[in-house]
Amino acid sequence: MRSTPLFVQALAISALILVPLAASAAQRPEAAATPARTVLALPVTATDSASDSLLEHLLSRRSDDLLVMRHQDGTEVIDFADRQAMVVLIRRNDDGTISYACVDSFARARQFMTPVRTVVSAQSGAPEK
C-alpha cells in the first residue's frame, strides 16, 4: 500500500474548498461596474479547516520556521519540506476560453480557481490581472 503524501491529501481535500459556487457569474463582460460577486466554499468542518490551513502552509513562502542544517565545512542546507513549490492551475473563463496560471500561494490559487473576472483578456491565454 502506498501512503498518500501529505501534500496530495491537502490538494485532494482542497477540492472541497476551491469548488466555485458562482460558476454562473454574470456573462456580461461589458457591464462590470464591479467584479461579479462570487462566493467561496468556506471550510465548514474542523477537518476542512485543517486541510485549508495545511494547503496554505504548503504553498506558503514562510521560512522563519524552516530548519537550516549547518555542516562542519560551513555548508548550510535549508529543506523546504514540500514548501516553496509552484502549482500549475487551469481554468475555464466566463467566455469559454482557457487560462493557465503557475502560482505559489494558496490565496492566489483560490483566487484563480474562482471565476471573479467579468472582463475578458484580449490576450489569448494571458493570466488574470
Add this chain to the structure above:
Amino acid sequence: MTMNRPVLRAASAALAAALAFTLSSGTALAKARITIDKSGDGPTEGFNDPTPVQPVGGNTGTTLGQQRLISFQAAADIWANILDSPVEIIIKATFDPLTCTSTSAVLGSAGATASVANFPNAPLQNVWYPIALANKLAGTDLNGGKPSITAHFNSAIDTGCFLGSKWYYGLDGNHGNDTDLIVTLLHEFGHGLGFAGTTDGETGDFLAGKDSSGNPLPGKPSVFDYHILDLKSGMHWNVMTADERAISGVGEQLVWDGGSVRPAAAKLLVAGGLPILTVGGLGSVAGDYAVGTPSFGPAVSTSGISGRLIAAIDPVEDAAHTALDGCSPLTNALEVHGNIALIDRGLCNFTVKAKNAQNAGAIAVIIADNNADHCDPPNMGGSDSTITIPTLSITTSAGALIRAQLAGGLNVTMHSKSIPFSGADASANPRLYSPCAFEGGSSIYHWDVSATPNLLMEPNINPDLKHEVDLTANELNDIGWGIGWSGRKSLKRGHP
C-alpha cells in the same frame, strides 16, 4: 505489500534508464543525469497504473503508467541534454488524483526540495542556491542523496473531469485540445532547477530559517536576486531592502539582467508594438497613458489616430445609468462627430458604447474604467464586426484626470509605440512578470506575458509552446549552471 524505498528507487531508476534508452531524443548525449523516482506511487496507480492504452505520438508505452513515466523521462532528458552536472538529479514524482472540476483543476506542482549556501566552490557567499545547482557547483551531493526536485501531478485529468481535456502523453507536441504534459513538466522542472528565487516577492523578505536551537537566522538573498534589475531604481534585488523589493515587485519595472539571456533574447524576441494614449499640450495632464485593448474593432497603428477628446453624452435611461456611460445613442453627436469620444465604463457592453460613438461620427473611442481598485486599464471583451473605429481603455484615475481637463480642450493620439524586443527593455533584458497587483507565485518568478514568441517560463502554459526551453536555459546559465561556460566567472558580488 510494501516495497522498501531503496528497492523501489533502484527499480525506478532502472526502468527510467531503460525507457530513456528507447527514446530518440539523444539521451546518450546527456551531460546531466536526471532520474524520476516514482516510489511515492503505489503498485497499481500513478506511474504504475496498468490501464491499457494505445501508443501515442511516439510514446511507446502500452499502459497509462508507462506513458506517464516515458513523458516524465522525456521532459527530464530535454533538460539533461542541456545541463551539466556530475551529481545525479533525482526528481521525486507522484501522479495522484488532485482537484479537478468542470471549471478548474490543479495540473501539478514542482519545486526544489532545498536551497544551499556557503558550500564548497560556491561562487557567492551567503547566497541561496537551488540544491541541484549547488550540487553541480560543489561537485558532490550536499544533501545526502535526497531528491533535488519534487513533483506532484494530477492523474484525475485523465478522466476528462476538466471539460474532457486530458493529459497528452505524446512526445511530438500534437496535443490538440489536451494539455501537453511535457511542456508542463519542462516549465515546472525549470522552476525546480533554478527559475525561481527564494525571496518572498510580496514582502521582499529573504529566505531565513532557524538554527537547531530554534533561533532565527538572518535572511540571505538567492542567486536569482542578483539578476533581478529594477529599471526605476537601477538596483538589483540583492542590494535592495525588503521594502524596496516589495515596492519594485509591482509596476512592471523588473527585468532579468544576465549576460547569457540578453543576447539570446535579442535573437529570439521579435519587435512589437505597445498601444498607448498620448495626451498633448503642456498641462499637467499631458503625457503617455497605459491602455487596455479590445477584442473588437481595428487595432491602433504606429502613426495612430489623433483628434480632440470629447465627452460623449447620452440620455440617462434610469437611476442606474449616467449621461456619460454611452449606453444609448449620443445626444451630442454634432460635437462628437470627427473627434474622439470619451465614455465611462459600465452598465452596457463595450461594443455598445463603441457602436454608439461610431454612429455619432466619432473617429475613435476611449473608455475610462469605473473601478479605482483596478491598477491596470481593462482589456475589453465582446464582438461586433460592424465596429470600424479603434477603442482603447484607460484607468479610473486617468479617466478622472483627463475628464477634468476637457473643458479647456484636449487633443489626444491613440497609437502603437514601436519596441525593438517584445517582452524586453530596449537592451533586450527580458521583463519579469510584475503586474501592478502582486500575484503570488506568478509575479517575479516568470517571464512577462508580453513576450513574442511565447516563452516557456511565462506564468501561463501557452498552447503554442514547443518541447524547447528557449530563454530558460540561458537564465539557468546566468545563475551558474554552465553550458560550456562558468557560472563563477559570470557573477560578481552585487552585479550579474
